[in-house]
Amino acid sequence: MERAAENRRRITVLLGGIGVGLIITGLLVTPFRDVMSGMWTILTSPGILITDYVALANLGAALVNAGILTLMALAIAWIIDAKFTGYLIAGTFTMMGFAMFGKNPFNTFPIFVGVYIYDRVTRRENRDFLAPYLFGTTLGPLVGQMAFGFDFGIGGLVGGILLGLLGGFLLAALMGHVYSIHLGYNLYNTGTTGGFVGTVVYMVMRGFGLEVSPVFYWSTEHTGFFAVLTASLMLVLILLGVVWGASWESFRKIVHQTGKLSTDFVEVSDLSTTLVNMGLVGLLGLSYVLIVGGDLNGATMAGILTVVGFGALGKHLRNILPIMMGVYLMCIPNFWTHTAPGPLLAALFCTTLAPIAGQFGFFAGLVVGALHLPMVMHVGGLHGYMNLYNNGFAGGLLMLVIIGLVKGIHPEALDMHRPWYLVRGMSPVGGAESFAAED
Numbered sequence: 001m002e003r004a005a006e007n008r009r010r011i012t013v014l015l016g017g018i019g020v021g022l023i024i025t026g027l028l029v030t031p032f033r034d035v036m037s038g039m040w041t042i043l044t045s046p047g048i049l050i051t052d053y054v055a056l057a058n059l060g061a062a063l064v065n066a067g068i069l070t071l072m073a074l075a076i077a078w079i080i081d082a083k084f085t086g087y088l089i090a091g092t093f094t095m096m097g098f099a100m101f102g103k104n105p106f107n108t109f110p111i112f113v114g115v116y117i118y119d120r121v122t123r124r125e126n127r128d129f130l131a132p133y134l135f136g137t138t139l140g141p142l143v144g145q146m147a148f149g150f151d152f153g154i155g156g157l158v159g160g161i162l163l164g165l166l167g168g169f170l171l172a173a174l175m176g177h178v179y180s181i182h183l184g185y186n187l188y189n190t191g192t193t194g195g196f197v198g199t200v201v202y203m204v205m206r207g208f209g210l211e212v213s214p215v216f217y218w219s220t221e222h223t224g225f226f227a228v229l230t231a232s233l234m235l236v237l238i239l240l241g242v243v244w245g246a247s248w249e250s251f252r253k254i255v256h257q258t259g260k261l262s263t264d265f266v267e268v269s270d271l272s273t274t275l276v277n278m279g280l281v282g283l284l285g286l287s288y289v290l291i292v293g294g295d296l297n298g299a300t301m302a303g304i305l306t307v308v309g310f311g312a313l314g315k316h317l318r319n320i321l322p323i324m325m326g327v328y329l330m331c332i333p334n335f336w337t338h339t340a341p342g343p344l345l346a347a348l349f350c351t352t353l354a355p356i357a358g359q360f361g362f363f364a365g366l367v368v369g370a371l372h373l374p375m376v377m378h379v380g381g382l383h384g385y386m387n388l389y390n391n392g393f394a395g396g397l398l399m400l401v402i403i404g405l406v407k408g409i410h411p412e413a414l415d416m417h418r419p420w421y422l423v424r425g426m427s428p429v430g431g432a433e434s435f436a437a438e439d
Contacts, residue, residue: 007271008084010244014275015074015092018233022067022096025229030060039064046149047102047141048215049385050341052298054100055219062100062298069099069108073134076112082130086264086274086312091134093278093309098137100298102388107140107147110161114168121169132172135190139167139198141386145212163201170197182399183414184261185359187314188352191392198383198393205384212384218341219297226296230286230304234279237308241275251276258358259314266312278311281320285348288324292338292347299341303348310351319358319365320351326369336373346376349391353399360413371398 026035038061042053053062073092082088095103115132146152147160171193178193186192202212250273257263265274285304289296307315327347328338336343350372357365376394387393406413 004084007266010271011084011088012074012078014240015070015089018096019067019070019074022063022070024067026060026063026067028060029063029225030058034058035060035064038062042104043106044148045104046145046147046215047104047107047388048145048149048212049102049141049380049388049390050214050216050218050299051102051141052100052217052219053102053104054222054298055217059222059225065104066096066099068105069103070096072105072108076133077130080126080130080133082127085266087130087262088134089266089274089278090309090313091131094306095134095137097302097305097309098140098388101302103137103140104144107143107160107164108137110143110164111136111139111168111171114165114170115172116168117165118169118172129172131190132168132175135389136168136171136194138190138194138387138389138392139164139171141388142167142198142201145384145386149212150210167194167197167201178396179261182396182403185355185403186352186392186395186399187259187261187310187354188349188389188392188395189261191352191387191389192396194387194389195379195383195393195396198387202382202384202386212386214380214385216341218295218299220295223296226301227286227290230282230296230301234282234286234308236279237275237282238279241272241279244272244275245270246273246276255316255318257314257316258355259316259319260355260359261314263314263355264312265314265316274312277316278308280317281311281315282308284317284321284324288328288347289344292328292344294339294344299345300348303345307348307351310354315351315354319354322357322362322365323350323353323369323372324348326350326366326371327373329366330370330373336377342377343373346373346391349389350376350395352392352395356399356402368398368402 038057041057042061042065045051045056053065070092073095077088112133115129115136119126119129143160143164146163147157150156171190175189175193179189250269253269254265254273254277257268265277282304285307289300324347327350331338331343350369353368353372356368372395375398376391379394380390
């Protein structure tokens with residue numbers, strides 16, 4: 001109990017400090033009036049892929065929006081009395097990143113309410129729904145597109161809110177079932193769920209003649225700023241971890257996990273060492289973008305911050321590097337360029353498949369990373385570009401085939417009845433693989 005209380009205090013200070021810091025930074029880099037007008041632009045935009053809020057509005061508004069959603073995520077955790085572990089960290093950093101890439105207070109709030117309604121209907125503990133609350137906001141563009149994308153006026157606004165309620169309800173209901181498709185080898189479980197829900201909704205829309213086309217807002221002028229901001233944040237995480245007592249022994253526990261859902265590193269190891277791991281994987285993501293010559297903007301920051309967040313929930317250097325290398329190698333035949341938006345984002349978000357490399361090795365990671373790229377480049381149209389976790393959807397579809405194949409040929413490799421660590425003789429990962437298993 002003492003450790004849990006300390007984690008609650010430290011995580012609150014960390015996430016609250018980052019949220020406030022983002023708001024202050026946004027107000028410093030952009031005039032207040034421009035920030036306010038930019039926030040209105042963000043709130044009234046459909047937010048479908050690819051909508052970089054830095055390009056759509058301005059730098060300050062994107063940062064302020066990120067700070068607000070960070071504080072909203074933290075507030076939800078306190079309101080529902082959730083556990084302050086790796087789930088909260090991963091969900092909050094994902095919210096923070098996507099607040100520059102499609103999420104805002106308006107298009108996320110109806111989803112929160114939809115999850116709450118499901119909670120009341122099923123009479124389950126509200127605190128157990130942290131993952132649906134935070135990660136379920138992947139369907140924010142569903143709200144925004146209906147509210148503002150079809151010029152339906154007040155009717156569209158009401159329709160968007162109702163779709164958000166429905167989306168949140170369905171996501172909370174379906175996440176556990178979708179988990180059974182990939183068995184935890186796709187970390188972005190809600191991305192897969194959101195892809196299926198988004199596809200059904202979009203097919204119904206098309207049945208009524210409502211078509212959705214992708215958009216392209218992609219800023220290129222703030223790479224230097226975001227590089228400094230991201231590197232500074234990663235160094236703060238690492239230094240905090242060291243000051244709070246990170247140890248090499250605890251770090252070894254982290255890097256010897258497969259990362260399969262739900263491997264909560266705060267419970268496997270400790271918060272301090274988890275922060276060090278988060279900083280390291282974040283520096284790897286940042287380095288990849290800079291080495292290939294890509295742009296740092298709202299979209300790529302979403303990718304990097306999601307990697308950082310899942311540095312508390314399954315990702316570490318050993319299991320994400322092979323996946324990223326697979327995407328990199330797939331671009332070499334020149335079907336896609338490394339710096340194009342799709343492959344650049346795929347190289348970051350492909351780390352959803354980190355557990356494959358963690359359990360089956362480096363070469364397996366290369367293969368699934370390479371296969372992931374063509375998948376993610378072509379599935380967005382299925383859900384009308386309204387599922388922000390498009391890589392999670394692609395990863396889930398890929399695992400549907402690969403895990404099914406492994407089960408059919410060599411089921412012992414997955415050991416369906418016992419956790420993998422009992423088979424391999426390693427220490428438990430902690431945390432139940434429940435319906436709440438994310439993103």
